[in-house]
Amino acid sequence: MKIGQRRSKQRELILEELRGLTCHPTADELYELVRKRISNISLGTVYRNLELLAASGVILKLESGGKNRFDGTAEPHPHIRCTQCGRVDDVMQQVDVTTLDDKSSRGYDIKGCNIEYFGICPDCMSSSH
Structure with a gap:
């Protein structure tokens, strides 16, 4: 993962969870999954990391339909x-x-x-x- 920031275990876990899904979850849905592995992670942390990963081209952010959804396949x-x-x-x-x-x-x-x-x-x- 090359996104111009220091490595983060939380970010790596968020990315791992997202890439393990075939659906395209909202940040809230992904937060519920990540919380099962890191119980003290905050929703804000998930949102910030998803935005950072999307802005750096590591994941896709799908912005239509009212709620943003995220896709672990960046192409x-x-x-x-x-x-x-x-x-x-x-x-x-x-x-x-x-x-x-x-x-x-x-x-x-x-x-x-x-x-x-x-x-x-x-x-x-x-x-x-």
Whole structure:
């Protein structure tokens, strides 16, 4: 982990827990998991470390949908979000994204692109029947 800060056992544990998940938890959800291993860790510590890891490109911060979610896989990849419960999963398919020409980019210096699909997850569909 290279993020321009000194090593931290708490940060390393937060990253380990996040990378061990297939879901994309909120900071609160990850805090509940980390607390099982470090009982005296604070929610603020989890938030600060997630923000630091995201800002340094070690993890992804998914900011759409009202609540920030975090992804231990830092390489850009598409996601799918449930519009009812907010669950986020990876899309396991390559998605082709065209680059914008100068006219289409409207003067922006393009840094990247996020692809997110949305729908209703299987759990929400089965609970509504």
